[in-house]
Amino acid sequence: MTYETLLLETRGRVAIITLNRPQALNALNSTVLIEMRQLLGELQADAGIGAVVLTGSEKAFAAGADIKEMQSLEFVDVFLGDFFCGWEEIAGFRKPLIAAVSGFALGGGCELAMMCDFIIATKTAKFGQPEITLGVIPGMGGTQRLTRAVGKAKAMDLCLTGRMMDAQEAESAGLVARIVDQERLLEEAVAAAEKIAGFSQAAVMMAKESVNRAFEQTLSEGLRFERRLFHSLFATEDQKEGMAAFIDKRKPAFKNR
Ligand code: CAA
Numbered sequence: 001m002t003y004e005t006l007l008l009e010t011r012g013r014v015a016i017i018t019l020n021r022p023q024a025l026n027a028l029n030s031t032v033l034i035e036m037r038q039l040l041g042e043l044q045a046d047a048g049i050g051a052v053v054l055t056g057s058e059k060a061f062a063a064g065a066d067i068k069e070m071q072s073l074e075f076v077d078v079f080l081g082d083f084f085c086g087w088e089e090i091a092g093f094r095k096p097l098i099a100a101v102s103g104f105a106l107g108g109g110c111e112l113a114m115m116c117d118f119i120i121a122t123k124t125a126k127f128g129q130p131e132i133t134l135g136v137i138p139g140m141g142g143t144q145r146l147t148r149a150v151g152k153a154k155a156m157d158l159c160l161t162g163r164m165m166d167a168q169e170a171e172s173a174g175l176v177a178r179i180v181d182q183e184r185l186l187e188e189a190v191a192a193a194e195k196i197a198g199f200s201q202a203a204v205m206m207a208k209e210s211v212n213r214a215f216e217q218t219l220s221e222g223l224r225f226e227r228r229l230f231h232s233l234f235a236t237e238d239q240k241e242g243m244a245a246f247i248d249k250r251k252p253a254f255k256n257r
Contacts, residue, residue, distance in 0.1 A: 001042075003035045013050035013197035014190055015043050018057075025063035026056045028108045033086050040093050047256070050197025050204070052093070053189045054116055055100035056109075058182065061125070064107025067134065084108075084139045091115040091141070094205050096196050100189035101125045102182060106164070111140035114149060117208060118177040120189045121167045127175060128164035148215055149175045200238030201256040 007018040017039060019026040026032075043049045056062055065084070073083070090097075090112065099105075099116035103124055110127045113119050129142040137143065138159060147155040150173040158165060170176040180188045196204055206229040213222050233239050237257040245252035
């Protein structure tokens with residue numbers, strides 16, 4: 001299957017999705033959304049894929065939602081169609097999704113990176129929510145996910161002034177997990193994805209689900225949820241294999257059973 005706005009490459013159990021609208025700095029239009037939903041649906045169902053890396057170009061991960069596509073929309077169009085609602089499906093992808101960010105990650109681009117499980121960035125990466133400069137506010141989760149990631153002070157600063165944050169500031173603030181050299185970006189992200197894809201898929205997916213629950217509920221409910229998932233993993237062959245391998249001082253061979 002070929003896509004108009006995305007490139008797909010697989011390396012073993014890792015899929016690499018590259019946003020591919022260079023003429024628009026990977027601005028996220030409705031075709032990108034349709035194609036991302038379809039592709040992630042296929043990768044979700046593919047037992048041969050254990051983790052996914054999402055990246056852009058050296059100049060831009062994505063410079064936001066497509067302003068040219070949005071410009072002429074009216075309130076009734078966006079309200080009745082629940083514009084941007086479909087992007088939440090990306091956040092609901094159940095396998096690990098790593099954002100490899102170089103250059104601009106602005107508006108919807110920053111929001112898309114934040115829908116991923118963690119962000120690996122180059123020193124050139126720039127994050128921001130410049131929607132205020134266009135007379136609107138973030139609409140794909142910026143006011144919510146950014147606030148949870150970096151706290152109120154920086155989220156307010158970015159959303160109200162529209163300024164950009166460089167990779168260093170984003171890492172210190174907790175938005176970025178790792179900063180790497182430009183030429184190492186994809187290798188580092190793929191290496192992380194390969195490592196994750198080598199673990200038990202059920203444990204990996206439950207770890208993701210459980211961390212995400214921390215943003216949705218109280219501590220006591222979250223702890224109970226985590227514990228129940230932990231208990232359930234004792235029903236897997238991979239738990240037996242992982243613990244036996246530790247005791248036998250050998251590498252575990254997980255079978256995703
Ligand atoms: N939508 C549509 N096209 C975009 C775009 C966007 N978000 N960002 C860049 N482009 C296009 C430009 O229009 C330009 O196309 P043309 O050559 O046809 O004019 C091309 O990409 C290259 O961009 P620039 O010439 O502007 O490149 P630059 O290096 O001078 O500037 C930039 C780079 C600072 C990122 C600048 O392009 C910019 O400010 N882009 C818009 C950023 C933005 O406001 N993002 C938020 C969008 S709204 C949103 O995302 C809502 C939400 O919550 C989801």
